[in-house]
Amino acid sequence: MSLEYSKAKNETPTCKWNNIYLHSSYNPDQEAKRFTETLSPNFIPSNIIIIEPALSYCIPYLREKFSGSKIYAIRLIKDIKNEFKCDGEFLISDIEKIDNLESELFNYFGETELLNSFFITWPPAHNAFAEEDSRIWLMLKKLLKDCQSILATRQFFAERWIKNQINFLTRIEKTASINKTPLPVLICASGASLNASLSYIKKLQQRFFIISCSSSIKALFSNDIIPDLCISTDGGFWAKKHLNCLTKYQNEIKLAVSSESNIPSDLFSQNNITIVPLAYCDNYDSTIYEQLKIPYEKAKRNGTISGTALELAMNISSGNIYLCGIDLETSNGFVHTQPNELETENSIKDNKIFSKDKRTFIQGRDSKQLSLYRNWFINNSDRFGSRVFRVSCKHRFINKLGQIKDINFDDLIKMESDKVKNTADFFKKTVVLKSDKKTILSLIKNLINDDQWIKNYYPADCLMIDRSQDTNVKAEYKKKLDIKLSKLTEYISRQEKQ
Template structure:
């Protein structure tokens, strides 16, 4: 079989299979790719030859047309440039499906006849691939920068946690308070209807809630940076329950004073450490923003409706967060006549645009799933960007929906149980050191703590160069184990 589009043949009229094999011979790489894209391969005569040439790679087709769907089975993965839902760009679908490791180690080639027949689609496709790879590069850069810090945070968490608890699911309506400027419009209503919902505050929203005498049922934090501790490092919250990712930065007094729900990623090293010391935990999903982590976790807490307050996901011309804000309080102390508040706020506005776009696209990409019972809630706030299929509601809608359920008393509270006394610090030190040493010999440890090194080793074709990279990596691991050993014993 062969085919054409507007008079341009997409395959040879005589022997398209040989044509596909010849094309595969021209596909060259100076490294071992983890993923390879072919842009609109039409009837896919090149697929088998490319699979044989790159047996360790995920071989993907990117379609410009649905006319060739019958040959999709010849590829490991198939993506379509124009999805049914145009609010989700191809770049986001590629990132969500493949992740940063595969995208960073990927190659892409156009099937030449399709490039001639679909010039506009080809240009758009290359732009989407570029966006996906640049995002993957940024995410991998963040992982490489913070990975050692996350490991140390996990060891500190496992060494110090005293009062772990587990949440038991209910069906109360649940509100997540983020700290975007729109939160300000909801503060009077959060206070007015406080008895009608379960309230989770992301860490940066805790201070404005407490300032307005609004009690959060739970505070969630997942950021591993030292600055994240400032949002929860103040007095007056000894009775608060904290849901804390074990990789996050936590003030030590919270370990002493508060009940904690330990959150772990299913593939994370922190899970192994908590298993080793017999500490209970709940699973969470890896996310670039704490609001995304909170939304995923909220689905494990309630069967009721979930509302998002203060989730603007857009830069603001004024403060980026509802005030008071712990970081703003600290930064304002350095304001001067030459470097004043307005200059700092403007700089923050423009520097946040790229990260907010990444976070916003995550909500949009996953909005079809979340839209079933998730809404943004405000006092008729005009958002700059919609979040895909996630609806926008005001407090009148909330009153009509949720107060009726409350009056009929058909709700079940979210409760906490399982506060468990775990082994002493002295016993933990030995167990954690042994667990760390054992894990350090695994590929999981290398990929989590040294992600860039792991990728470079996988990509390398030369045996000698690969050996040099592996020797350098072993030196890094030995140095890190010494640092972590001192941390555990200290």
């Protein structure tokens, strides 16, 4: 495998890969110009992403033809001599690394920008790298399909999230923010491996700052383990079921939630519960919190609550972080450690035709969501690996989480001191709020006129408007979006009158 540079007939640089020319041996510049002239996407792309391994002669012509687009290259060869620079590069020097490219592209662009990108292959690249090019296109097809699904989900739940925000901001009474701590953090999710770990956690709970993801709260409470912080980030209907158990306990509970989270309304007025508001960097929570003088913690939106919990733990602690019950794999029995609120709900519907065994078998199969969540941990593990560990009671995990090391509790005990925590040091002074409903609703109503806010909550509609080349089609999409925004404004106006 070798890259060989030479001069074309017109004295400009060209090159070959294993004796296959990657650019013309006569006039590479003219070849690139003709190729660019053949490109005719049926939408206005914000990004051009080209699979192009070498000298990039087409980049200036792409910039000329698509003046409003950024140009990116997927490279297939290391250490090339670029004649022209693009806005960013993604290197795939090994065919086995193509799966990593999927997460690199998603993490860099996000679903909206990927769906507004135009992908092309430089024709000689397909001749020289036929297998790699074919596999990349199969990966892109899957990635874009996943992006469509994510975007549809975001749009479907947009109005639910906005209504959750209104409920949150108008009902929140008692809040707190978190002090930085040198203590290690133990994050508990409800994977099947948590069950065997509960006795260890109970014994060691005074030595860790314990964060409980919402689905594990009931299992911890049932074993007399009181987490220092519970976290819930899901805006869906079923998410708040996991929080129902909080109404039955009298212990002091700190609950970290985003304003989009679906929360039982009676929790806000419960004396033993203090809310720790989370503000995502991709929406307007921080703006609203600051105007209302509500203390908050910065958070990163993630497909899985355990990912958001891990990012939060990295911010609040300088110590090691241990993941428990974050299995992200199939199971022959219950997917979640019991007791679990959703299992209690689902078991009511069990019958002879659709039995508990059949239901748990279906739930225990690997899914696209599990794979996506698992890949997020794997692809970000180089950021976390040095101080993040997955801990269990000698559980044999099917899948590794990249550079995140799997350890047992015996290893954990050796790694950490036996210093007992002081819970009072974890949180800043509690702030009691007097929510001004009229002010809050006015703030949200004003945001409805903000273009970036609209793109955040109605991404699919905005994408179709941005992509449309036909002015009549663009106007039709704009009209549909205006109707949705008008209905939302009417809903807020009704809330103002109540």
